[in-house]
Amino acid sequence: MPTLDWIGKKAVLNHHREVPYHLLKCDKALSVGDPGSGNLLVQGDNLLALKALLPYYAGKVKCIYIDPPYNTGNENWVYNDAVNSPEIRKWLGKVVGAEAEDLSRHDKWLCMMYPRLSILRQLLRPDGAIFVSIDDTEYHNLRMLMNEVFGPMNWVCTLIWKRRQTPDSRNLNGVSADHEYVLCYSRGDLIRFKGQSKDLTKYKNPDNDPLGPWMSDNLTGLANAQERPNLHYEIIDPVTRRHYPPHPSRGWIYGQERMNQLIADGKILWPKSATGRPRLKRFVTDMKSETTGLSTLLDAPANVAGTKELSSFLGTKVFAFPKPTGLVKLLIQQVTDENSLILDSFAGSGTTGHAVLAQNKADGGSRQFILVEMEEAICQAVTAQRLSRVIEGHDGMPALSGGFRYCRLGPTIFDEAGNVRAYVTFGELAAHVYLAETGEPLPKRNGGKSPLLGVHKGKAICLLFNGILGDRSAGGGNVLTSAVLKSLPAHDGPRVIFGEGCRLGAARLKRERIAFKQIPYGIKVS
Ligand SMILES: C[S@@+](CC[C@H](N)C(=O)[O-])C[C@H]1O[C@@H](n2cnc3c(N)ncnc32)[C@H](O)[C@@H]1O
Known part of the structure; x- marks a missing residue:
């Protein structure tokens, strides 16, 4: 397969594995509506945020829509990832500028995108799909990048969205770029779009035919x-x-x-x-069928509609070029069902959250969204504010109802030496242990009250941590002894037990079909 090379590629290929796990901390004061709606708005860099979401949502997301910086040279985006490589260190923290000032801006963009796409792929369900908005500046690079991360056979389609209603007279070469692209890839399963409704307006029944219009x-x-x-x-x-x-x-x-x-x-x-x-x-x-295949020429509102829509909620022009809700809603309709989880890790003004709530209102669904926005000012004053007005109703516009929890990135779970930080709760470590062992999120029913986290393919996964068995003395209930083993929930089959220590001999462990893994060294989550 042909591949793309760029400066810094080697340094970022495995970077997503090295990104530390952070805790997610919810802020009740900034959360809105029903906290049980399952919707999240996370403020923080999406590289860290996506990694923090992984233990809870790996393989669970049905649809991802992202609208990353297009790298046109006109936006002020900063490349700041903590990648340990000399050429990348030179770039860190600097605003990515126009071509003439910054010959490596395409390399930086690719370095920024690669690890994020890698984690996004881990979050997708096998039957999930990712849509990425992009224009001609990086389209060709993105296509190659997506081929590498998702596999060329998982390319589903490239959709064309007409963003301008009138030609752009500012162009230098006499060509008005009126469209951009939405690239779609699947995680692996065959994706079948729901298509679009056929135009039935030409069907009438002037002769009252009993067969209908x-x-x-x-x-x-x-x-x-x-x-x-x-x-x-x-x-x-x-x-x-x-x-x-x-x-x-x-x-x-x-x-x-x-x-x-x-x-x-x-x-x-x-x-x-x-x-x-x-x-x-x-x-x-x-x-x-009353539907036909979705045309690659999308029938969706143009950019001006997004701007108008946002100002109807926030009064003035507070965010440049928000996508129209109609565009994102059309994409969501194609690949989700009524209970799907939808993720947008470059959330901006929150169009994706709005589109999910609007689609739920339209078909009675209970889809959930996760949004990530890095800029605190945007996240609070634009994303959260728009969503709260959409949820609660604003200026005569109907309330779409629902809610979201507002979260920030908390401290890391492991310290520099790899030890579990003292403030980490049983539930937080449990999510990591379960992901490390099974590649899947912790089953919801665990609830953080039992050392038995779950049974995966016949194997029980147990965690002894923070005195889950009631013994909070140093090393007490966190060490696997005969007494502790007796008090664990019964399981007829192999067990993996994570704990701070083990006093059982190798022969006993073998007889009991137990694989003991010591915290923190036995927890390998990448
Ligand atoms: C093009 S805008 C998205 C607009 C959005 N689709 C809408 O309709 O409003 C990109 C957004 O991603 C945010 N962003 C850029 N880099 C990010 C990062 N590393 N993590 C999280 N958000 C980021 C920017 O602050 C900006 O708000």
Whole structure:
């Protein structure tokens, strides 16, 4: 497979594995509405935030939509990832500028995107899909990057979104770039879009036909008599007995048997005059489906609609180029069902959250969203504010209801020496241990009250930590002894037990089918 090379690539290929796990801390004062809605707004750099979400949401997200900086040279984005490489150190913290000032800005953009896409892939369900908005500045690089991270066979489509309604007169070369792209990849399973509704407005029922609305359609095709002799035959109006020979160069669209059935069913419109031609009475009820495949030319509102929409919630222009909700809603409709989880890790003004709430309102669904926005000022004054007004209703606009929890990145789970920090709770470590052992998030039913975290493929996963068994003395209930083993919930099968120490000998562990893993060294989550 052809691959793309860029400065700093080697340094970032495995960077997502080295990113430390942080805790997520919720701020009740900034949270809105129903805290049980399952929606999250996380303020922080998405590299750290996505990693922090991994123990809880790995393999759970059905749809990702992201709208990263396009790297046009006009936005002020900063490349700041803590990658330990000399060339990257040179760039850190500097604003990424226009081409002439910054010859490596495409390398920086690729270095920024690679680890984020790698973690996003881990968060997707096997039947999930990711959509990425992009314009011509990085489209070609992104396509190659996505091929590397998701696999070229998982490319689903490249959609075209018309962002401008009127041509751009500021262009230098006389070409107005009116569109941008939405690239779609799957995690691995075949993705089937729901498609778009067919235009049924042409179907009417002026003659009160008991078969319902219909439209008049052409009954001839393009095949001549040499090409399709079976489509060239005469038909007869059963009432007037008028004969209609085939058109010399255009046969009927159906063979004789099917045509006879349509005539018998009253589905042919016979002309009133002798010069007319018969037509097909095409009924809505005869359609195999009321939807058709989604056109790659998206039928969605332009950028101005996004700007108008945001100012209707926040009053003034507070954010440049928000996407219109209609665009993101259309994408969500294609690949989600009513209970899906949707993620946007470059949340900006919160369009994706708005689109999820609007789609739920439209079809009674209970989809959930996770949004990540790095800039605190944007996150609080724009993203959270817009969502709260969308949820609670604003200025005559109806409340879409729901809620979200506002979170920030907390401290790391492990210190520099790899030890679990003293403030880490049982539930927080449990999520990490379970992900490390199974690659999956902790089952919800655990609730942080039992040392048995869950049973995965017949193997029980247990954690002895923070005195879960009631003994909070140093080393007490966190060490696997005969007494502690007896007090663990019964399990008929192999067990993996994480603890601070083990006093059982190798032979006993083997007999009991226990693999003991010592905290913190046995917890390997990447
Ligand atoms: C193009 S805007 C997204 C606009 C959004 N789709 C909307 O409709 O409002 C990109 C957003 O990503 C945020 N961002 C950039 N880098 C980020 C990072 N590393 N982590 C989280 N957010 C980031 C920016 O602050 C900006 O708000």
